[in-house]
Amino acid sequence: MTTIAIENPGHTGATDDAQLNASFARQPILNRDGMLCGYEIKVRAPELTADMLEAARAPADANSGADASSYRAPDPAQRVARAIIHGLLQGNVRGALTGHPAYVDVSREMLFDDAILRLPAERFMLELAPAIEFDEALVARIVKLHGRRYRFVLDEVTQPNETFAKLLPYAEVVKIDFTGVPRVLLPKLASVLKSAGKLLVASGIDAQADFETAHGLGFDRFQGYFFARAQTSASRRVSAPRHALLNLLQLLSGDPTVAQLEAELKLNPVLVMHLMKLANSSGLAVGHKVTTLREAINATGTNRIARWTQLLLYADGRKVALEDDPLLQLAATRARFMELAIERLPEAGRDEADAAFLTGVFSFVDAVFGGSLESTLNVLTLSRPIQAGILHRQGALGLLLSAVEALERGAWDEIETLCARLQPLTVEEVAELGLAAGAWAGVADRSAEGLERIED
Numbered sequence: 001m002t003t004i005a006i007e008n009p010g011h012t013g014a015t016d017d018a019q020l021n022a023s024f025a026r027q028p029i030l031n032r033d034g035m036l037c038g039y040e041i042k043v044r045a046p047e048l049t050a051d052m053l054e055a056a057r058a059p060a061d062a063n064s065g066a067d068a069s070s071y072r073a074p075d076p077a078q079r080v081a082r083a084i085i086h087g088l089l090q091g092n093v094r095g096a097l098t099g100h101p102a103y104v105d106v107s108r109e110m111l112f113d114d115a116i117l118r119l120p121a122e123r124f125m126l127e128l129a130p131a132i133e134f135d136e137a138l139v140a141r142i143v144k145l146h147g148r149r150y151r152f153v154l155d156e157v158t159q160p161n162e163t164f165a166k167l168l169p170y171a172e173v174v175k176i177d178f179t180g181v182p183r184v185l186l187p188k189l190a191s192v193l194k195s196a197g198k199l200l201v202a203s204g205i206d207a208q209a210d211f212e213t214a215h216g217l218g219f220d221r222f223q224g225y226f227f228a229r230a231q232t233s234a235s236r237r238v239s240a241p242r243h244a245l246l247n248l249l250q251l252l253s254g255d256p257t258v259a260q261l262e263a264e265l266k267l268n269p270v271l272v273m274h275l276m277k278l279a280n281s282s283g284l285a286v287g288h289k290v291t292t293l294r295e296a297i298n299a300t301g302t303n304r305i306a307r308w309t310q311l312l313l314y315a316d317g318r319k320v321a322l323e324d325d326p327l328l329q330l331a332a333t334r335a336r337f338m339e340l341a342i343e344r345l346p347e348a349g350r351d352e353a354d355a356a357f358l359t360g361v362f363s364f365v366d367a368v369f370g371g372s373l374e375s376t377l378n379v380l381t382l383s384r385p386i387q388a389g390i391l392h393r394q395g396a397l398g399l400l401l402s403a404v405e406a407l408e409r410g411a412w413d414e415i416e417t418l419c420a421r422l423q424p425l426t427v428e429e430v431a432e433l434g435l436a437a438g439a440w441a442g443v444a445d446r447s448a449e450g451l452e453r454i455e456d
Contacts, residue, residue: 020046020048020079020080020083021046021047021083021428022043022044022045022046022080022083022084022086022087023043023044023412023427023428023431023432024041024042024044024087024088024092024093024096024431024435025041025042025044025410025431025434025435026039026040026041026042026096026097026102026434026435026438027039027040027042027223027408027409027410028223028326028329029103029201029221029222029223030221030222030227030326031220031221031222032215032219032220034227034316034326035324035325035326036100036323036324036325036326036329037100037101037221037324038100038101038102038103038125039096039097039100039101039102039103040102040103040104040127040223041088041093041102041103041104042409042410043084043104043410044410044412044427044431045083045084046080046083046084048076048080075109077107077109078109078113081107081109081110081113081115082113082115084107084110085110085113085115085116085119086115088102088104088119088124089118089119092432092436092439093435095435095436095438095439095442095443096434096435096436096438096439096442097123097442098323098438098439098441098442098443099323099442100323101122101123101124101125102123102124102125103125103127103153103175104124104125104127105127105129105155106126106127106128108132108133108138111126111138111141111142111145112138112141116145117148119150121148121149121150121151122149124150125151125152125153125172125173126145126150126151126152126153127152127153127155127175128142128152128153128154128155128167128171129155130155130156130157130163134163134166134167139166139167142167142170143170146170151172151173152167152170152171152172152173153171153172153173153174153201154167154168154171154173154174154175155175156175156177156180156203157174157175157176157177157181157189158176158177158180158181158182159181159182159185160189168196168198172199173198173199173200173201173221174193174198174199174200174201175200175201175202175203175223176189176190176200176201176202176203176219177203177204178202178203178204178205178210178214178224179203179204180204186217187217190217190218190219191218194218199220199221200218200219200220200221201219201220201222202214202219202221202222202223202224203223203224204223205222205223205224205226206224206225206226206229207229208226208229210224210226211224211226211227225408227326227367228326228327228330228364228367229367230366230367230370230371230373244267244268245271245309245312245313246379246380247264248264248265248268248271248309249306249309249380250380250381251264252302252305252306252309253381255302256302258294258297258298261297261302261305262293262294262297265293265297266293271309272293274308274312275293275296275297275300275305275308276290276293276296278296278300278304278308279296279297279300280296307357307361310335310358310361310362311328311331311332311335311361313331313365313368314327314328314330314331314332314367314368316328322441322442323441323442323443327368328441329438329441329442330364331360331361331363331364332361332441333404333434333437333438333440333441334360334361334363334401334404335356335357335358335359335360335361335437336357336360336436336437336440336441337400337404337407337433337434337437338356338357338359338360338397338400338401338404339353339354339356339357339360340433340436340437341356341400341403341404341422341425341429341430341433342355342356342396342397342400344424344425344429345396345422345424345425352396355383355385355386355397356397356400358382358386359386359389359390359397359401360401360404362376362377362380362382362386362390363390363401365377365380373390373391374387374391377390377391385397389401396422399418399422400422402414402418403415403418403419403425403430404430404434406418407430407431407434412427415427415430415431
């Protein structure tokens with residue numbers, strides 16, 4: 001959550017102290033290699049109170065000071081626009097982007113407000129939705145911002161029209177809605193736009209077949225959760241044998257001794273290599289370098305080894321950084337969100353937090369193993385509440401899992417409905433925890449939180 005105070009120099013009044021809350025969620029954008037290359041920021045606009053709306057309509061108070069006659073309360077839409085811009089600049093949004101560029105829908109009011117110039121042009125892609133009212137003044141403003149190196153995206157394109165043609169010269173990116181564009185039009189549209197030097201983004205890609213179609217047509221970026229579906233498992237290569245990871249997880253679930261862990265790990269040289277790197281990461285190896293497997297186990301601890309192994313299930317076998325691996329990032333973010341969110345609920349303790357983390361991390365484990373989700377969960381010997389939460393959305397774990405899935409889609413109304421059953425958790429807190437979880441997942445390989453860089 002981002003709380004922004006809109007200041008009006010030279011004027012004081014009830015509306016000046018009002019706080020506007022803008023909430024943000026992120027949705028991954030992948031490149032042609034299936035790696036993260038950006039996030040779209042989904043915005044929940046702040047709500048204006050009746051007092052704010054009334055103040056915007058009311059004349060200035062003649063008794064409020066010498067400058068009162070020249071003061072007019074900001075237009076409500078402008079207040080919202082400025083709150084969103086300011087919110088995008090806050091540290092929680094920046095942290096959740098983990099170094100990737102942000103794609104964000106901009107309104108007419110946002111474009112005309114000079115506060116937009118505070119957004120770093122190299123970090124933000126400004127999306128122009130068809131719903132914006134385009135006229136000569138707005139086109140002139142876009143041209144001016146374009147001259148200051150701001151990059152524009154023509155969003156939700158389904159079919160070219162006059163406005164599309166007018167704005168195309170100033171757009172670096174064209175985002176085509178795969179759910180709305182006529183399929184017979186796709187090859188010609190993609191060919192023409194690629195010839196014009198535009199970067200093409202396919203949005204609404206939630207099935208592997210759609211990804212393959214868009215990839216074959218030369219699209220450069222892909223937005224959707226196709227990579228988290230079970231049918232993608234054949235295209236991924238895990239960084240250690242699956243049976244080895246499962247065996248280790250089953251052993252860890254039974255409170256093993258150091259000797260048992262050492263014996264299991266010795267059967268898997270890849271796991272030993274990763275564990276030695278993890279144990280020597282910042283904060284774990286205290287005062288000396290860890291040189292033996294037994295030292296690595298003791299330095300790391302079984303809880304951290306368990307979490308590391310759980311997330312390692314999702315790691316791509318190619319030599320990639322964790323912050324660029326979309327499946328692992330999604331798993332880590334869900335797990336961390338669940339852990340943070342359940343702590344906001346009454347009577348939640350350490351056991352509940354651990355169960356919440358497991359619920360998030362295994363909520364789409366079928367994307368790695370294929371087959372049915374239920375059969376995979378049975379192999380992992382997860383507790384009944386965790387399985388019920390994942391498979392049937394039962395209990396607090398199920399509600400929180402539904403909430404984080406809605407957050408991934410930017411489905412704010414759905415989150416609000418769920419929060420009515422998750423009191424005292426609010427929509428704003430859900431968004432705040434989502435950003436915090438994303439930031440944690442993105443930098444975990446550079447910290448001692450239980451992850452490391454995955455390398456061959």
